[in-house]
Amino acid sequence: MTETEGEQSRLTRRQLLGASAALAVGTTSGCVSQARSILNRSSPSTLSVEIKTPPADADRTATLIARHLAENLDAVGIDATLEILPPVELYREVLLNGEFDVFVSQLPPIEDPDDLRTTLHSVFAEEAGWQNPYSFTDLTVDEHLETQLTARRLERRGVIGDLIDLIKREQPLTTVAYPDAIRAVRSDEFRGWPAYAPRSPLTYVALTRDGGRDPEAETTLQVSTTDPRVTQNLNPLAVEYRGSQTFTRLLYDPLMYRAGGERLPWLAETWQWTQAEETAAEVRLRPELAWHDGVPLTASDVAFTYEFLQDTSLGEIETTVPSPIYRGRSTLIEDVRVVDERTVDLSFGDVTPRVAELALTLPILPEHVWREQTGEANVSGISANNVTEALVWSNAEPVGSGPLRFERSVTDEALYLRRFEDHVLHEEEPPDPLRERFGDGVAFDRLEIRVVPSDETAIELLAAGDLDATRATITHRVVPDIGQNAALSLLVDRAKTPYHVGYNAGTEPFSNPHFRRLVARLLDKQYLVDDALGGYGTAVAHPFDGTDWNPPGSGFDGPNRELPFLGENGEVDVAAARDAFRERGFEFDEDGNLVVQ
Amino acid sequence: MTLTALLVRISLVVVLMILVGGVGVIGVGRIRSFRPHALRRLRLVAPYLLLLALVLVGNSLLRDVGPELSWIIGWRITGWITGIEGTFVATLQHYAHPALTAYFSYIYIYGYSFLLAFPVVAYFLLPDDRPIRETAIAYSINYAVGVVCYVLFIAYGPRNVMPDMVDQLLYTNWPESHLLTSEVNANVNVFPSLHTSLSATVAVLAYRTREQYPYWLPIATVLAGSVAVSTMYLGIHWAIDVLGGVALAAISVAGAVWLTSPDRRGTPLDRAGRRLRAVVDRPLAYLLALADDRSQEADERTGSD
Known part of the structure; x- marks a missing residue:
């Protein structure tokens, strides 16, 4: 031998x-x-694709969608492998380093069409974070994303309609389904869960306690989570640790909340729009605002935040280092001017107030804490180019201004927040409309967010009275267990975070829209809704499907009719699929593998 | 049920099992005749148990930083494993039955704990001290090599990769047990299966002591086999993890046998071991002598009554 x-x-x-x-x-x-x-001619080689996705423990549905896609790609002759990564690692590789072919995850919450501007505009293709991680560039899409900033009402609706058609055609990403947000709660102490969107921080503010808040006895609201990241890092700008930011937004107040068509003044008492040459707003802060550490919150904190999100180095590093989150909304602002302690002037350029007001929903950060984080990140001698301390520090003891303040955190076990007594909600007579909506403010003294290994465990703990509620979105697989227990209530709402397949358009062959369209046709969305989501979700053709931005009306477009699944019941029709690929100029070798040059 | 309550329940059940095993396997006579030798034996064995304790502490410390470190330096082998064994675990789960699920769930938690704890007690009572030394050293090698493997190899188990085909039977059947397993282990620590390697280690050691404890060999074999199958049946481990576990068991037992072999007396390694022992022995001897005096005093007092 x-x-x-x-x-x-x-x-x-x-x-x-x-x-x-x-x-x-x-x-x-x-x-x-x-x-x-x-x-100099590269020999043709068989194509292999790596699909990155979180493990089933973190997001079972995402794992299943990725497996479905991998199996169908394999069946057609494209060698697909699953790369399963814990969320922090996944987002670090995909969003910060751009190391991926395809990834499957939930998108961050989409609340306004303008949120897509950062997701898809080519100007953001080079930045790290949720801003265009797909390296997607298309002049027509860019144009629409810019026009919607200035278009008014009906005109904007038309622009968004056209944009939706473009997205459906180009498939820069493929939205698979909107999952339902399923949550189980005990109904014996706290009420009012469904008042706001499940992952909105306002859900926790709006809760009421039976018999009112008891100032004598200490009450704790105990909520489960299966995502330990919130106990590891509380930096609202650390993109790999953040999901829907429910708890960080309870710590960091915005100027105003937009909830259910209503605008709730929060840190801001009033704002006045002026529209001469360009849109501007004069924002007046509430009197005597304070940070959790007692330092007064002033207009200069607001100005600092908007400048900081645009460049977290504040000019200390040669290149600008924008925040990987909240980027879109912060770019709406062109200039900030501090008028006095309580007043700031924000100018927005050529943007309608309807869009411009999105900038007021960003969390305001304390200047006295974050100004120290503008230097180049430096971990035991290793300094990373183009990364500031602000993006990598764990913010272990956050100082915010929200209705809850940080109390304690035990890594991978629990996060404890405490009622912030100096918050405007907790004044003797909170101003309207806050008093109307939230009464005496937060109805508990303490919020415990406890990490549990699975939703099944959470239901057991909930049934035993060790928890008050589960996280906002648990798996549909525990729904029968919830139904069997009279002490538990089931809440079902639509989540704002669609499952999607993201392609790296910066690499071959995903730079080819035809190839992306073909891959999209290997996803049986309806089958996935039935199978992976157990029917608790809706197949969607684009990110705004089912909202009133949908061109046909407020209904669902459903699984993309222009790009139907190449098969039936999740099973791909191999012959038909290969024909579809051949039609677009792709070739297969004698073993049936797709070859690329 | 909270984690503490679960731990208390497991401890109670395991203690009960050991008591039953003690009567059945060890025999009341042997336990009785052991009593006068207890302290001397403890003095002899304590350094080995101390070694095991140190390894366990090191193991749990490393496991905390392990996953983080793994993602920097480790090999990602999930794809490699699935490429080789495909859907073997899913096929195994085709035979799932509620009775089997209950059996394997209890085996995975209670059976395993008992399997590991019982030999420590049983061998402690043997006049021959080699089995207990072998056991302590073999366990230590298992945990030490295991934790290094966990840093070097990152892989998710079947339930995390193919949740459509492999059900996490343990946790759907017995959700609280997840509190315990998630406390003990990160979900990327699957290769090799320490459940399998430690169980196989116990089974091989049972074979080596079959003359002293003839009943223990069949019990340990059945339990160890069940534990190995349970890790796959419950969707926690791949078949390759189990094979890796068997290999680790072989290495651990071979290492322990080699280290405790009487042939090694006088070799440099043996002398180094003795010197190390001496460091632990002196304070230990003092402590035990103190305890011995007390018990003698007590004996005298009861005698004078």
Whole structure:
């Protein structure tokens, strides 16, 4: 065995020598150009694709969608492998380093069409974070994303309608389904869960306690989570640790909340729009605002926040280092001017107030804490280019201004927040409309967010009275267990975070829209809703499907009719699928593998 | 049920099982005749138990930083494993039955704990001290090598990769047990299966002590086999993890046998071991002598009454 191997390797070496000799002869004999034209042509190779996704423990549905896609790609002749990564690692690789072919995850909450501007505009393609992680560039899409900023009402509706058609055609990403947000709660102490969107921080503010808040006895609201990231890091700008930011937004107040068509003044008491040459707003803060550490919150904190989100180095590093989250909304603001302690002027350029007001929903950060984080990140001697301390520090003891303040955190176990007594909600007579909506403010003294290994465990703990509620979106698989227990109530609402498949348009062959369209046709969305979501969700054709931005009306477009699944009941029709690929110029070798140049 | 309550329940059940095993396998006579030798034996064995305790502490410390470290330096082998064994675990789960699920769930938690704890007690009572030394060393090697593997190899188990085909039977059947397993282990620590390696270690050691404890060999074999199957049946481990576990067991037992072999007496390694022992022995001897005096005093007092 070893001898023959030795023989072979000697033979190979001899052959190699011969080959190089031949090449040398070839060079002298003037065949250079021919040799070069052969050597410089990459030989066709079979295509392999890596699909990155979180593990089932973190997001079962995402894992299932990724597996479905991998199996169907394999069936057609595209070698697909699953790369399962914990969320922090996944987002670090995909969003910060752009290392991926395809990934499956939930999108961050989409509340306004303008949220897509950062997701898809080519100007953001080079930035790290949720801003265009797909490296997608399309001039027409760019144009629409810019026009919707200035278009009014009906006109904007038309622009968004066209944009939706473009997205459906180009498939920069493929939205699969909107999951239902399922939550189980005990109904014996706290009420009023469904008042706001499940993942809105206002859900926790709006809760009421039976018999009112008891100022004597200490009450704790205990909520489960299966995502330990909130106990590891509380930096609202650390994109790999953040999901829907429910708890960080309870810590960091915005100027105003937009909830259910209503605008709730929060840190801001009033704002006044002026629209001469360009849109501007004069924002007046509430009197005597304070941070959790007692430092007064002033207009200069507001100005600082908007400048900081645009460049977290504040000019300290040569290149700008924008925040990887909240980027879109912060770019709406062109200039900030502090008028006095309580007043700031924000100018927005050519943007309608309807869009401009989105900038007022960003969390305001304390200048006295974050100004120290503008330097280049430096971990034990390793300094990363183009990353500021602000983006990587864990913010272990956050100082915010929200209705809850940080109390304690035990890594991978629990996060404890405490009622912030100096909050405007907790004044003797909170101003309207806050008093109307939230009465005496937060109805508990303490919020415990407890990490549990699974939703099944959470239901057990809930049934035993060790918890008051589960996280906002638990798996549909525990729904029967919830139904069996009279003490538990089931809440079902639509989540704002659709499951999607993201393609790296910066790499071949995903730069080809035809290829993305074909991959999209290997996803049986309705089958996935039935199978992976157990029917608790809706297949969607685009990110605004089912909202009133949908061109046909407020209904669902459903699984993309223009790009129907190439098969039936989740099973791909291999012959038909290969024909579809061939039609677009893709070829298969004799083993049935798709080859690329 | 909280984690503490679960731990208390497991401890109670395991203690009960050990008591029953003690009567059935060890025999009341042997337990009685052991009593006068208890302290001397403890003194002899304590350094080995101390070694095991140190390894366990190191293991749990490393496991905390392990996953983080793994993602930087480790090999990602989930794809490699699925490429080789495909859907073997899913096929195994085709035979799932509520009775089997209950059996394997209890085996995975209670059976395993008992399997590991019982030999420590049983071998402690043997006049021959080699089995207990072998056991302590073999366990230590298992945990030490295991934790290094966990840093070097990152892989998710079947339930995390193919949740449509592999059900996490343990946690759907017995959700609280997840509190315990998630406390003990990160979900990327699957290769090799320490459940399998430690169980197999116990089974091989049971074979080596079959003359002293003839009943223990069949019990340990059945339990160890069940534990290995349970890790796959419950969707926690891949077949390759189990094979890796068996290999680790072989290495651990071989290492323990080699280290405790009487042939090694006088070799440099043996002398180094003795010197290390001496460091622990002196304070230990003092402590035990103190305890011995007390018990003698007590004996005298009861005698004078």
